[in-house]
């Protein structure tokens with residue numbers, strides 16, 4: 553968990569409040585199998601929020617079909633994500649996480665579309681989609 557995190561639940565508390573697959577991705581930096589998330593094909597207007605603490609992370613306007621099997625975005629909501637280098641796969645990758653709870657979301661690559669050229673490759677299980685017109689759920693403390 554990062555220092556700037558505004559939510560200070562323990563891992564055990566998150567484990568108790570999240571489904572096992574979401575906990576594994578968010579707080580143990582797991583990666584879901586590609587093509588498993590219903591959010592891959594989500595094309596409605598709306599907001600993608602952190603599945604753990606409900607901070608809004610991406611707007612639907614920034615979502616695109618990357619063909620990778622994971623929900624992909626070219627731009628996050630400003631201030632919503634923090635990054636760190638990750639050496640797990642031998643080649644360095646840039647991990648990103650929710651700034652509010654520290655929950656791991658995915659990795660960002662520089663092969664995305666314009667205007668940013670970035671590809672935020674996100675685990676669907678770490679996100680919750682809220683269609684436009686529906687109220688965002690309250691932030692989790």
Ligand SMILES: [Zn+2]
Nearest residue numbers: 602605650653
């Ligand atoms: Zn969060």
